[in-house]
Amino acid sequence: MPPEVSTADGLDSWSQAGSPAFLRSLDRLRINVGEGTTxxxxxxxxxxxxxxxxxxxxxxxxxxxxxxxxxxxWNALARHDSKLVKTFRxxxxxxxxxxxxxxxxxATPASDGKFRAAAAVATCLAYISLRNxxxxxxxxxxxxxxxxxxxxxRHPQRLPLLVDELAATKPSGTTNLTRAVESYLHSTRLPGxxxxxxxxxxxxxxxxxxxxxxxxxxxxxxxxxxIGDDERNPAARTRRVRLWDVESSQERIVDLTQAHLARYxxxxxxxxxxxxxxxxxNGIPFCLIETGLPPSRALTSALPAAGVLR
Amino acid sequence: MxxxxxxxxxxxIFVVGLIVLYLWERNQRxxxxxxxxxxxxxxxxxxxxSRFQPDRLFWFQLAALVALILGLANxxxxxxxxxxxxxxxxxxxxxxxxxxxxxxxxxxxxxxxxATRVIKAAPAGGEMMLIHAARxxxxxxxxxxxxxxxxxxxxxxxxxxxATKLEPALAIAQRAIDQADGNTRVHVFTDVPEESIDRxxxxxxxxxxxxxxxxNLAITGFDVTQGVLQDHQSATVRVTxxxxxxxxxxxxxxxxxxxxxxxxxxxxxxxxxxxxxxxTDLPGAGLVEAxxxxxxxxALDNRALSWVRPWSPxxxxxxxxxxxxxxxxxxxxxATAAIEIDAVDxxxxxxxxxxxxxxxxxxxxxxxxxxxxLQFGGGGTGEASTERLEVFxxxxxxxxxxxxxxxxxxxxxxxxxxxxxxxxxxVLQTRNQGTESPLLVVGTPDRRRAWLAIDPxxxxxxxxxxxxxxxxxxxxxxxxxxxxxEVSVVKTGDSVRLDGDADSPAQIIAPDGNLLEVAAGSDRxxxxxxxxVYRIREGGRERTILANFRDxxxxxxxxxxxxxxxxxxxxxxxxxxxKRSGLGLWLYLLAAAALAAxxxxxxxxx
Numbered sequence: 001m002p003p004e005v006s007t008a009d010g011l012d013s014w015s016q017a018g019s020p021a022f023l024r025s026l027d028r029l030r031i032n033v034g035e036g037t038t039x040x041x042x043x044x045x046x047x048x049x050x051x052x053x054x055x056x057x058x059x060x061x062x063x064x065x066x067x068x069x070x071x072x073x074w075n076a077l078a079r080h081d082s083k084l085v086k087t088f089r090x091x092x093x094x095x096x097x098x099x100x101x102x103x104x105x106x107a108t109p110a111s112d113g114k115f116r117a118a119a120a121v122a123t124c125l126a127y128i129s130l131r132n133x134x135x136x137x138x139x140x141x142x143x144x145x146x147x148x149x150x151x152x153x154r155h156p157q158r159l160p161l162l163v164d165e166l167a168a169t170k171p172s173g174t175t176n177l178t179r180a181v182e183s184y185l186h187s188t189r190l191p192g193x194x195x196x197x198x199x200x201x202x203x204x205x206x207x208x209x210x211x212x213x214x215x216x217x218x219x220x221x222x223x224x225x226x227i228g229d230d231e232r233n234p235a236a237r238t239r240r241v242r243l244w245d246v247e248s249s250q251e252r253i254v255d256l257t258q259a260h261l262a263r264y265x266x267x268x269x270x271x272x273x274x275x276x277x278x279x280x281x282n283g284i285p286f287c288l289i290e291t292g293l294p295p296s297r298a299l300t301s302a303l304p305a306a307g308v309l310r
Numbered sequence: 311m312x313x314x315x316x317x318x319x320x321x322x323i324f325v326v327g328l329i330v331l332y333l334w335e336r337n338q339r340x341x342x343x344x345x346x347x348x349x350x351x352x353x354x355x356x357x358x359x360s361r362f363q364p365d366r367l368f369w370f371q372l373a374a375l376v377a378l379i380l381g382l383a384n385x386x387x388x389x390x391x392x393x394x395x396x397x398x399x400x401x402x403x404x405x406x407x408x409x410x411x412x413x414x415x416x417x418x419x420x421x422x423x424x425a426t427r428v429i430k431a432a433p434a435g436g437e438m439m440l441i442h443a444a445r446x447x448x449x450x451x452x453x454x455x456x457x458x459x460x461x462x463x464x465x466x467x468x469x470x471x472x473a474t475k476l477e478p479a480l481a482i483a484q485r486a487i488d489q490a491d492g493n494t495r496v497h498v499f500t501d502v503p504e505e506s507i508d509r510x511x512x513x514x515x516x517x518x519x520x521x522x523x524x525x526n527l528a529i530t531g532f533d534v535t536q537g538v539l540q541d542h543q544s545a546t547v548r549v550t551x552x553x554x555x556x557x558x559x560x561x562x563x564x565x566x567x568x569x570x571x572x573x574x575x576x577x578x579x580x581x582x583x584x585x586x587x588x589x590t591d592l593p594g595a596g597l598v599e600a601x602x603x604x605x606x607x608x609a610l611d612n613r614a615l616s617w618v619r620p621w622s623p624x625x626x627x628x629x630x631x632x633x634x635x636x637x638x639x640x641x642x643x644x645a646t647a648a649i650e651i652d653a654v655d656x657x658x659x660x661x662x663x664x665x666x667x668x669x670x671x672x673x674x675x676x677x678x679x680x681x682x683x684l685q686f687g688g689g690g691t692g693e694a695s696t697e698r699l700e701v702f703x704x705x706x707x708x709x710x711x712x713x714x715x716x717x718x719x720x721x722x723x724x725x726x727x728x729x730x731x732x733x734x735x736x737v738l739q740t741r742n743q744g745t746e747s748p749l750l751v752v753g754t755p756d757r758r759r760a761w762l763a764i765d766p767x768x769x770x771x772x773x774x775x776x777x778x779x780x781x782x783x784x785x786x787x788x789x790x791x792x793x794x795x796e797v798s799v800v801k802t803g804d805s806v807r808l809d810g811d812a813d814s815p816a817q818i819i820a821p822d823g824n825l826l827e828v829a830a831g832s833d834r835x836x837x838x839x840x841x842x843v844y845r846i847r848e849g850g851r852e853r854t855i856l857a858n859f860r861d862x863x864x865x866x867x868x869x870x871x872x873x874x875x876x877x878x879x880x881x882x883x884x885x886x887x888x889k890r891s892g893l894g895l896w897l898y899l900l901a902a903a904a905l906a907a908x909x910x911x912x913x914x915x916x
Contacts, residue, residue, distance in 0.1 A: 108344040109343075201348070240339065241339045241341040246342050247345060248345075250346045254349065254353070254355055
């Protein structure tokens with residue numbers, strides 16, 4: 001199961017998650033960019049990790065067959081009689097790519113405020129990244145693909161641009177994660193950390209293809225599932241209701257009996273478990289963002305526990 | 311198949327309400343969800359969006375509702391009884407004697423209990439009719455198959471203060487027997503012995519005698535004698551008592567006037583004996599009441615009411631040029647302290663409010679004063695004068711003829727029969743040489759005036775052999791001056807005619823305090839069924855009627871029947887445990903079953 005936040009204290013309102021006081025409380029956090037996965041010097045897209053070439057020496061590591069002989073530290077071989085390979089820190093920055101779901105489902109149920117919570121988390125992650133001198137690129141996506149909400153941000157003082165753009169965004173349309181990710185990848189050539197904030201209410205094939213696409217493009221990916229209390233426990237004043245899918249406009253008349261609600265909740269749990277299991281299998285940090293809980297807990301507990309922050 | 315309570319079908323509007331509720335629920339409750347993805351595991355309801363297709367719960371609810379409505383309507387089947395079309399007619403005596411006490415209860419209660427047993431024992435599905443017998447018969451409940459309504463009407467009955475007239479009610483019941491096909495049973499609940507009724511009236515009926523007590527003392531006479539223009543001190547009261555029981559009784563008679571007791575007499579009366587008591591020197595005028603303080607079976611005849619007129623001098627304005635008439639009336643005034651006469655010049659009208667009555671002769675005043683007026687005919691012209699009067703018709707009960715025997719009308723000798731007025735009714739009618747003409751014309755109580763054809767002077771009413779004429783003149787003056795103080799004393803069961811304009815409404819305050827409105831244009835006869843004080847307001851005038859129950863035959867409550875008491879009615883085999891003859895109970899059970907089924911289905915669905 002994904003890590004969850006169980007207590008509530010600190011800032012209790014998602015609407016104030018972008019305030020300076022709250023953001024300052026996040027200064028100690030870092031984006032967990034992970035380790036490099038490639039041996040090609042100069043092409044490692046993950047910054048801040050050790051690699052075989054660069055300007056800043058990082059450490060030695062034992063030689064393994066297949067390593068380029070040019071990278072062997074001959075001085076160390078002469079001194080210690082063991083083949084060691086020198087590694088260096090990359091010179092490149094690690095951009096943070098925020099992909100925020102702006103489809104109609106993020107505004108439903110309205111009382112959950114899922115998009116508002118996703119925007120707040122995106123703001124906070126952007127602040128953390130900018131505080132560590134890593135640029136931030138944010139985009140929202142809906143049925144029409146992705147749309148950048150701000151230019152590439154390089155300084156925390158530009159953060160209000162992102163906040164204002166997200167606040168002005170009205171969720172609408174349907175969700176197509178694969179198309180949205182493909183569209184985004186065409187618009188940028190700066191791989192980095194990609195954080196996808198969505199309710200992932202799409203077919204498993206869709207979100208799996210989208211996340212695979214990001215992984216294949218050299219991104220370190222994190223998936224944040226936003227969920228609210230009313231989505232977990234839908235309630236109505238009458239027993240019989242006409243369900244209305246805000247994205248597909250499909251209708252379905254059901255009786256909200258206890259048994260039927262239990263079936264729905266079981267399906268919801270299975271859906272979340274499936275995402276979590278798949279993400280875990282593919283090395284993707286996954287975290288539930290509960291809109292009914294305080295944002296401080298999500299950012300200081302849930303996200304570090306999931307490996308998105310450290 | 312019929313229904314006992316068709317108004318219950320008005321509740322069918324709730325069926326429409328139920329359907330509307332379902333439609334409203336279907337159309338109004340929309341729940342927005344982010345995705346249908348997670349709801350595919352929840353089965354879709356059977357409700358279709360295109361048209362009204364209710365679920366099982368709806369049909370159970372509808373069944374319960376319809377069963378409840380039908381249960382209230384209480385349908386019945388004519389085939390529910392083994393004795394189809396059996397009819398039961400109940401005749402309940404509501405006369406005054408049914409108020410008599412029998413131990414701790416009354417005869418009416420005994421009759422009611424017996425009738426209730428008969429109703430409960432009647433075959434299910436049979437028709438019933440309830441007839442009230444009192445002063446007039448009344449069908450309280452027409453033929454119905456709903457015994458509940460008959461029981462309710464029976465519980466609401468109350469005895470009247472009038473005598474028994476059983477035969478008209480029995481005639482109605484007899485007619486029901488004659489019209490039916492032999493399945494009609496008539497039950498009569500009364501304290502009148504069966505053998506006292508003519509056989510042709512009680513043929514084929516079941517008699518339910520109630521009451522055995524004969525303990526009753528009654529005021530059988532209560533007369534107040536007060537002469538014309540006399541005050542209360544000159545009035546006398548005479549009370550006659552009768553012991554209708556077969557035992558000697560002691561008691562006390564008290565009199566009160568205007569609510570203040572002023573005399574009491576202790577007495578002992580032997581079985582079936584009468585006694586009379588006189589009272590004089592009354593302390594005042596007003597309502598005088600006699601009351602027996604005796605705990606006998608019938609309290610109704612232990613009280614009697616009458617009236618002592620208050621005294622005040624009658625101020626008469628005399629408008630005449632005839633010195634003989636003035637002299638005659640002056641002589642009467644000198645002999646009677648209650649009359650004050652002032653001669654008034656017709657050419658100079660006085661202040662009429664200083665007078666009570668105006669007396670004039672012929673056309674002495676034009677226009678007539680706005681006062682009660684006594685107008686003597688003729689005027690001395692003698693054109694139509696006659697000395698051979700023959701009174702052949704009169705209104706015996708009119709107050710102006712009080713104390714005058716019809717044979718005394720022959721004392722009138724002279725009259726001047728001019729043109730009679732058209733504003734009143736003839737109280738005395740005379741015939742002279744084959745020609746009929748009114749001798750005395752009297753107006754209505756709300757417009758009091760009188761026209762008398764005789765000339766008091768020429769008739770010489772002061773002569774001893776003309777006493778009836780003198781008495782008639784004094785009665786006329788008394789009636790004219792009485793005005794709004796009029797009080798009538800009648801017996802219960804009598805009808806009083808409303809005197810006001812038929813186009814104006816009247817208000818009657820009954821002895822029990824109930825207000826009765828008589829609409830304009832309706833029947834102007836008022837039957838008095840309760841003993842006590844009636845106050846009638848009509849045309850801006852109020853009058854009082856004192857109704858006394860005084861009927862020796864009705865007060866004689868010891869009516870022992872030679873027939874043995876009737877056996878208790880046995881319930882019929884087809885009688886249901888419920889008092890309802892219809893299918894109401896089964897429908898209520900069906901509604902309960904439908905509700906229970908709906909609850910079970912709903913519980914399983916949830």
